[in-house]
Amino acid sequence: xxxxxxxxxxxxxxxxxxxxxxxxxxxxxAFLREFLLxxxxxxxxxxxxxxxxxLVLMQQVPALERRIEDAFDRQKGAAxxxxxxxxxxxPFVLDGNTYAFHLCVIAQLYAVLALALNFQLGSANxxxxxxxxxxxxxxxxxxxLALNFDVSFWLALPAAAIVATIFGFLLGLPSMRTRESYxxxxxxxxxxxxxxxxxxxxFTGGPNGLVGIPVxxxxxxxxxxxLTIFGxxxxxxxxxxxxxxxxxxxxxxxASRLHNSRVGLAWNALRADDLAARCQGINTTxxxxxxxxxxxxxxxxxxxxxxxYVGYISPDNFTFLVSVTIMTMVIxxxxxxxxGVIVGxxxxxxxxxxxxxxxxxxxxxxxxxxxxxLMIRPQGIFPxxxxxx
Numbered sequence: 001x002x003x004x005x006x007x008x009x010x011x012x013x014x015x016x017x018x019x020x021x022x023x024x025x026x027x028x029x030a031f032l033r034e035f036l037l038x039x040x041x042x043x044x045x046x047x048x049x050x051x052x053x054x055l056v057l058m059q060q061v062p063a064l065e066r067r068i069e070d071a072f073d074r075q076k077g078a079a080x081x082x083x084x085x086x087x088x089x090x091p092f093v094l095d096g097n098t099y100a101f102h103l104c105v106i107a108q109l110y111a112v113l114a115l116a117l118n119f120q121l122g123s124a125n126x127x128x129x130x131x132x133x134x135x136x137x138x139x140x141x142x143x144x145l146a147l148n149f150d151v152s153f154w155l156a157l158p159a160a161a162i163v164a165t166i167f168g169f170l171l172g173l174p175s176m177r178t179r180e181s182y183x184x185x186x187x188x189x190x191x192x193x194x195x196x197x198x199x200x201x202x203f204t205g206g207p208n209g210l211v212g213i214p215v216x217x218x219x220x221x222x223x224x225x226x227l228t229i230f231g232x233x234x235x236x237x238x239x240x241x242x243x244x245x246x247x248x249x250x251x252x253x254x255a256s257r258l259h260n261s262r263v264g265l266a267w268n269a270l271r272a273d274d275l276a277a278r279c280q281g282i283n284t285t286x287x288x289x290x291x292x293x294x295x296x297x298x299x300x301x302x303x304x305x306x307x308x309y310v311g312y313i314s315p316d317n318f319t320f321l322v323s324v325t326i327m328t329m330v331i332x333x334x335x336x337x338x339x340g341v342i343v344g345x346x347x348x349x350x351x352x353x354x355x356x357x358x359x360x361x362x363x364x365x366x367x368x369x370x371x372x373x374l375m376i377r378p379q380g381i382f383p384x385x386x387x388x389x
Contacts, residue, residue: 011098017071021079024068030329033093035350036100041357042120048369055376069385073373091238092229097330099239108244109302109329114329115251115338116298119258120291121327122335122384123313125265127184129323130171133194135295136318138164138303140198141208153216161300166213168296173291191320198315207312215228223308240309246281247305248342255338258294267291268387324339332370334380342383343381347373 031047058065072079113131120126121155142160145151148227153161175186198204205211215224216239223239258264266287269277280282308314325348333344351369355362373381 017074018078020068020071020353022082024072025079025082025086029090032346033090035354036094036103037097037352039356044354044357045345052376055373055381059377084249087249088242091234091241092232096235096239098215101235101241102352103239105244106306107239107346107349108241108248110326110329110349111248111253111342112217112244112298112302113326114333114341114345115248115255116302117326118255118330118336118338118341119267121260121293121330122337122341123271124266124288124291126288126291127180127327128187128189128292128295129184129320129327130187132296132320132327133191133307134164134168134299135186135303135322136194136198136315137167137296137314138300139211139307139313139318140204141300142304143213143307144280146214146308147210153214153304154218156273156308157301157304160304162215162297164179164300164303168293169369171296172292175292176285176288187323188320191323193219195315197320199317200367205314207315209212209312210307211312213304213307213311213313215311220326231314238320240305244305247301250336253343255297257337259338263287263290271336281317332373332380334382334384335376336384337380337382339385340380340382347381 017279026260031051035044035047038047090104091101096102113135116134117128117131118126132345138160141163142153142156145156145159146153171187171190175183178186200205210269217221221227221239223243225239226236227234227238227242266277266282269280269282270284270287274284303318306317326345329344329348330341332348333342334340348370351366355369356366358365377383
């Protein structure tokens with residue numbers, strides 16, 4: 001009798017776990033759609049209040065959060081498949097709103113940048129305020145290749161990532177002679193130097209930037225043309241939506257594989273205690289420089305897509321404020337937590353746009369909102385999880 005009950009419970013749990021996964025992901029997608037399409041500031045504030053209440057509930061009832069996490073761990077395959085289906089179908093429920101599509105593209109690019117910085121700040125506890133500079137290097141490298149040498153987008157994409165990675169190595173090597181706040185100052189200086197070079201060099205267009213970056217094409221289809229799928233015509237931004245979504249998927253796979261590898265373990269050891277890691281035989285210098293390179297590599301990809309998406313770039317697109325914003329996304333979302341970083345990137349990308357009704361005070365309300373979320377969840381929206389072996 002007792003054996004039958006145990007078996008029944010074991011059989012029943014996957015069903016309930018699958019239901020939790022389905023409900024959670026669909027509710028998340030529905031919330032994002034409403035937030036993207038919301039125009040009335042009162043509706044936006046109401047959605048933020050609902051989100052805050054959900055965080056309070058998870059904070060006050062840890063068992064609920066653990067149940068959701070356990071469901072996603074047990075139903076990982078189903079969660080991935082359903083997530084991919086929702087991402088592919090999401091453009092069809094945006095009612096052809098070009099502004100919503102634009103916000104989705106920018107939010108996804110920032111999610112990639114946040115995942116890139118998470119390797120350093122979240123996994124290895126290395127402060128880096130130069131992610132915006134790597135983002136700009138990737139954008140300018142790809143744009144210059146396209147404008148001066150007629151290189152296609154698909155070749156400029158990996159080329160720009162390689163250029164950004166080289167600069168990441170160049171930044172990482174001298175940074176190893178510094179620690180903590182001094183290391184942060186070195187990365188700040190690097191970002192300022194890159195911004196000044198972009199602003200003053202003639203071949204980068206100076207403060208006027210680069211204009212007329214060609215639109216990508218794939219199998220004869222221009223990304224400037226509307227995208228038709230199953231007889232439904234989507235705005236031209238849908239082309240870049242799917243392209244940036246693909247980049248986010250690659251970045252998530254990249255982050256997951258690295259986190260579960262020896263490299264991820266070494267980074268976590270650096271975060272816990274640099275001296276103890278060295279005593280255990282870990283080459284701390286190499287792993288720190290590698291973190292700089294990986295960050296720059298993904299940032300270079302994001303910068304290339306951004307440059308070809310907007311068709312015009314200038315130094316003002318890659319200021320120090322961009323790096324600070326990306327760091328805020330990682331901290332607010334949850335360091336060393338892939339889902340948390342992505343949620344933080346989307347939230348902090350969309351918030352300033354949705355608070356435009358407050359005009360000059362929108363940055364104030366933006367800051368107050370971020371502080372409120374950090375007060376509710378001090379370790380981030382989705383805190384760092386214990387490593388499982």
